[in-house]
Amino acid sequence: MTDPANSSSGVLGRGPAFWAVMVFISTALVVTLAATGAVEGPVPQLLTIVPVGLFFVMARAGYKRAGQTDGSGKGEVQRRYIARTAIFTSLYLATFALLMFADRELAISKEVRFALALLPGLAICGVFWAIGRLMIEEKDEFIRMLTVRQSLIATAIALSAATVWGFLESADVVPHIDAFYWAVAWFAGLFVGAIVNRIQYGTWGAV
């Protein structure tokens, strides 16, 4: 990743894979700090700025790498995918912040709360759409196959986790988890899918 030939393709000389690992590590740290009670109150929410910021750095590095013409570039289709994902992630963050602010600071009606609560979910649906478009638009059959495998692995992990947790929750042996966390599990599953692709096919894939 620090190859001089590619040093201009990432951010601070690092490619998207490096920043993806940083996002993963910082997210795990924030979750651990919050879950163990090491940080309380608004601090965990403030700390999420770190993985979110790193996500955008990762997107930028990926966008630059996809545009490389020295052979490491993955093309216009992936640049579009990265741009779409960055846009929908930004929309998610903005609408989620708006929902939190309105819920705490403003006396909003149930109808307005419904509309505001719908927006972050729709923004995440936009990310799913972007991945679907990537599968449709990708002309390289091998890369497309890797994306499909990655998504299937993510789906298997998220659905399995949701099913098992659901039964445990109904038996009152584990705490309640809000349903939107299964989307988070799906995105974590993409990370696992990329590792499986790397092991079996020698490359991480496109997502």
Add this chain to the structure above:
Amino acid sequence: MGGSVKNRLKVLRAERDWSQQDLAQRLEVSRQSVNAIEKGRYDPSLPLAFKIADIFGLAIEDIFSRD
């Protein structure tokens, strides 16, 4: 996963002094695709196999064979 088909891509490429990237550009696919096909990790579709054959000016069976 691939592996049920052998191929002579590496030899054919070497004969023409092409890098994996050179072949990838001719095929309009990624270098990773060429690498995966060459190493037998991925078996190309029939249209891609025809395209490979056309680029080398050979028949498909001159490049790919049963393992």
